Amino acid sequence: MLKIGIITPISNEYPFLGRDLKEGLELALHDYNDLTIIQIEAGKGAPKEVLPAFRQLLIKDEVNIIVAFIDILSLQFVSELIEQCQIPVIATGIGARLPLALSHDESYLFYNTFRMWESCWLSGNIACNTIGKKVGTISSFFDSGFPLTYAHSKGTESSGGTAVFFNITNKDIPEQEFAAAHQNIESIEADYYFISSFGKERSALLKWIAGTNIPQERIVASPAIQPIKKESVFTVSSWFKELDIPENKTFVNAIKQATKHDANEFSMLGYETGLWIAQACETRDDDFDSEKCMQKLRDAVFSGPRGTVRVSMNQATYSDHFQTINSPNDIVSRFKPVHYPLSTLEAETEINQVPNVIGWQNTYLCK
Numbered sequence: 001m002l003k004i005g006i007i008t009p010i011s012n013e014y015p016f017l018g019r020d021l022k023e024g025l026e027l028a029l030h031d032y033n034d035l036t037i038i039q040i041e042a043g044k045g046a047p048k049e050v051l052p053a054f055r056q057l058l059i060k061d062e063v064n065i066i067v068a069f070i071d072i073l074s075l076q077f078v079s080e081l082i083e084q085c086q087i088p089v090i091a092t093g094i095g096a097r098l099p100l101a102l103s104h105d106e107s108y109l110f111y112n113t114f115r116m117w118e119s120c121w122l123s124g125n126i127a128c129n130t131i132g133k134k135v136g137t138i139s140s141f142f143d144s145g146f147p148l149t150y151a152h153s154k155g156t157e158s159s160g161g162t163a164v165f166f167n168i169t170n171k172d173i174p175e176q177e178f179a180a181a182h183q184n185i186e187s188i189e190a191d192y193y194f195i196s197s198f199g200k201e202r203s204a205l206l207k208w209i210a211g212t213n214i215p216q217e218r219i220v221a222s223p224a225i226q227p228i229k230k231e232s233v234f235t236v237s238s239w240f241k242e243l244d245i246p247e248n249k250t251f252v253n254a255i256k257q258a259t260k261h262d263a264n265e266f267s268m269l270g271y272e273t274g275l276w277i278a279q280a281c282e283t284r285d286d287d288f289d290s291e292k293c294m295q296k297l298r299d300a301v302f303s304g305p306r307g308t309v310r311v312s313m314n315q316a317t318y319s320d321h322f323q324t325i326n327s328p329n330d331i332v333s334r335f336k337p338v339h340y341p342l343s344t345l346e347a348e349t350e351i352n353q354v355p356n357v358i359g360w361q362n363t364y365l366c367k
Helices: 017-028 047-060 079-085 116-130 142-158 175-181 199-210 246-259 265-280 290-299 344-352
Strands: 002-008 035-041 065-069 089-093 109-113 134-138 162-167 192-195 219-221 234-237 302-304 307-311 317-319 322-325 333-335
Touching: 002 017, 002 047, 017 035, 017 065, 017 246, 017 265, 035 047, 047 065, 047 079, 065 265, 089 265, 109 265, 109 317, 116 134, 116 142, 116 192, 116 219, 116 234, 116 322, 134 142, 142 162, 192 199, 199 219, 246 265, 246 302, 265 290, 265 302, 265 307, 290 307
Parallel strands: 002 035, 002 065, 065 089, 089 109, 134 162, 134 192, 192 219, 219 234
Antiparallel strands: 234 322, 302 307, 307 317, 322 333
8 A cells, every 4th residue: 555645835827736746646656556645735835834734644644655846945844844754755846946955864855856956057057158158137036036047157157157137026027017127138248148937927028028139049048837838048958848758758648648638847747756656665565664665765766758867865866868948059959967066065055045935935836
């Protein structure tokens, strides 16, 4: 018997986030005859909403594993409870911040995210070498915009570049205010501009940029989540639906057949997390052994929609390749990052620069 708890936020921007994540998880674990999944929607994913959800699943429902779509800032408030209950928790999400370092070596916390931080770091590294050394950043959602613009600037610095302008506010900016908010962006002497907005805000920002004198080829963006329409800006991403590898084609076709919905980032994360769990629990013992499961989660190597997946020293999954989309030479290519910036030191540095915000912990999703 395998009992899994799922914690997901309620998102106005992406109302089917929880459904898609669960469907992907169920698809990966479809051959389990005795599988129980208990799902809790934890408001906006803020600490005061996440903690009761963890308590219910860990203490009342006595689940074997928890899959939680929450930000690492909220995880800080539940990490002690997780360690006390000694139940493995896989934190998933878009990965705008790097995993937290805990005080002991063998934590019960694992991570499987969309790897936004790394994607933005790599886009800065590549754009600096292919477009220019000076980047102007345009962001308007402080809680999530800062980590990604910070990651991009660090990637730029790794190639000898410089971030010359930051425009970050603590609220969403309506479409009609873009011109006023960014009235001086064209005067900045930047070789290219980086944007990290999502959903309707992203569409409004790209529409505003189209009406300026900034050429499309000088726009670099963080990966889109379920883009409203096809974009032509340069992006680096850990996954996109059209990725031309057998494992992804199998997943895209299977999720469509099973759910009648197109594959997206949330169902992909659910599916990949399910494959990870399936490998760790492949013996299907009657009595769940948390310690054996944890060790298998650490040692896991499996193939999923993003290709071969491994687990790093800080118990976060990673793939061999990231993808460039609409790259400067107009091809979709795959490349292997040379210096992977996934260190606890970098994570601590980044976290210390983010204000202690209350709520809105799930970056970009819970507007």
